[in-house]
Amino acid sequence: xxxxxxPQTMEIGTSLVLSEAIMRHIxxxxxxxxxxxxxxxxxxxxxVATLDAxxxxxxxxxxxxxxxxxxxxxxxxxxxxxLPENSKMDWIVEKAVELGAAxxxxxxxxxxxxxxxxxxxxxxxxxxxxxxxxxxxQCGRNRLMQVAEPAxxxxxxxxxxxxxxxxxxxxxxxxxSEWVKHHPPQALALVIGPEGGFSPEEEEMALSRGMIAVGxxxxxxxxxxxxxxxxxxxNGIWGIM
Numbered sequence: 001x002x003x004x005x006x007p008q009t010m011e012i013g014t015s016l017v018l019s020e021a022i023m024r025h026i027x028x029x030x031x032x033x034x035x036x037x038x039x040x041x042x043x044x045x046x047x048v049a050t051l052d053a054x055x056x057x058x059x060x061x062x063x064x065x066x067x068x069x070x071x072x073x074x075x076x077x078x079x080x081x082x083l084p085e086n087s088k089m090d091w092i093v094e095k096a097v098e099l100g101a102a103x104x105x106x107x108x109x110x111x112x113x114x115x116x117x118x119x120x121x122x123x124x125x126x127x128x129x130x131x132x133x134x135x136x137x138q139c140g141r142n143r144l145m146q147v148a149e150p151a152x153x154x155x156x157x158x159x160x161x162x163x164x165x166x167x168x169x170x171x172x173x174x175x176x177s178e179w180v181k182h183h184p185p186q187a188l189a190l191v192i193g194p195e196g197g198f199s200p201e202e203e204e205m206a207l208s209r210g211m212i213a214v215g216x217x218x219x220x221x222x223x224x225x226x227x228x229x230x231x232x233x234x235n236g237i238w239g240i241m
Contacts, residue, residue, distance in 0.1 A: 002029060003046070003140070005133045006039040010047050010063050023059040026051070037061065040142040044070060071141045073240055076102035076187040079227045080165070082109040082153065082194035083116070088224040093128045097135035097145045099231045100240070104128070105189070106150040111196040121150045153202060157209045164188040165211045168226050169203060172213035176230055179214050180237045190234075192227040 004022045016039075018026070031037070033051055039061070040046040045068040049061035079096045083089065083106055096104055106124075108115070116124060128147045136144055166176065166188060191211060198206070207213060221229060 001036055001038050001048075002026075002031070003038040003040070003137045005042065005137055005144075007041050010039060010041060010066075012047075012063050012066055014063050015052065016049065016061050016063060018059045018061060020057075023054070023057075026054060026059050036064075039063075040136075042142070042144045044068070044142055046142050069142065071100075071139075072143055073100040073102070073235065075185045075238075076163075077231060077234065078103040078105055078163070078189040079231065080105040080107055080156070080189045080191040081227055082107045082192060082198070082223065083112045083114040083150065084194060084223045085113040089114075089124075089128065090131055092224055092227065093131045093145075093147065094135045095228050096231065097132055097141065098139045099228060100141075100235065101145055101231060102187075103146045103148065105148045105156070107153045107156060107191075108150055109153040109194050109202060110199045112194040116150055125149055153198070154205065157206050157211065161189070165191055165206075166230075167191040167198070167203065167206050167211045167213050168193070168216060168230060169213045170197070170215060170220055171203070172215035174214055176214040176216055176233060177237060179212065180234055185238045185240075190227050190230050192223060192230075195223055 004025065006022065008016060010016060031051055033054060035051045037049055037051060038046050039049055045066055047063050048065040049063050051059065052062050053060045079101045081092055081104065093104060125147055132145050132147060168191065216226060216230060
C-alpha cells in the first residue's frame with residue numbers, strides 16, 4: 001500500500017484534499033479511484049484512506065481507519081555528524097532515518113571540507129528534511145527524524161544536555177560495544193567527525209566537557225559509514241534489531 005506524509009489533521013470518516021506533491025505521486029503510480037493508501041502526519045500512527053476522486057489538479061480521499069502502529073526505537077538516538085564533503089550527508093540522513101535515529105545534528109568542525117553560510121545552511125536543512133520525509137515514507141516510520149540547524153562543534157559541546165554523548169575516535173581506549181553492553185538502553189548522541197576525524201584539540205575539549213570516547217575496532221571507517229555502523233551496532237546489542 002503506498003505511504004505518504006500528509007502534515008494535516010486527519011479524522012476517521014472525513015474527506016481530505018491531498019497536496020500537489022502526493023497527487024503527482026498518485027498520477028505516477030496510476031492509482032485508480034477506490035485504491036487504498038496510507039497517510040501519516042508525523043504525530044504517531046497512520047491512517048488508511050480510500051481514493052475518492054482524482055483529476056489533473058486535485059485528489060480527494062476518505063479517511064477510513066487509524067492504526068496506532070509505531071516503528072520508533074524505545075530510546076532517542078541523535079546522530080551528531082560533522083559535515084562531510086559533497087552529497088554524503090544526503091546518504092547519511094536517509095540511512096539514519098531507516099535505522100531509527102530520532103535526530104540528526106550537523107556539526108562544523110575544523111577539518112570539515114564543507115562550509116555553510118547561514119543562507120546555504122537553511123537551504124541544506126530544508127533539503128535534508130525533504131529526504132527525511134521520503135525515507136520515512138519508504139521505511140514505515142510514522143514520526144519524522146528531527147534535523148537541527150548546523151552548529152559549530154565547539155559551541156555545541158558547551159550545550160547543557162542530560163544525554164550521554166559518545167564520541168567515536170580511533171584513539172579511544174574502550175570500544176562502543178563494550179560501553180553499550182554495560183549500560184541499559186538510553187537516550188544518547190553518537191558524535192562523528194569529518195574526513196580526517198576531529199583534531200586532537202577538539203577531542204580533548206569534547207572529553208573535558210563530558211563526552212565519552214569509544215572506538216569501532218581496528219579498521220578506520222569513513223565518516224559516512226562510522227555513525228551508521230555505530231547506530232546499527234547499538235541497536236543490535238540492545239536487542240532492538
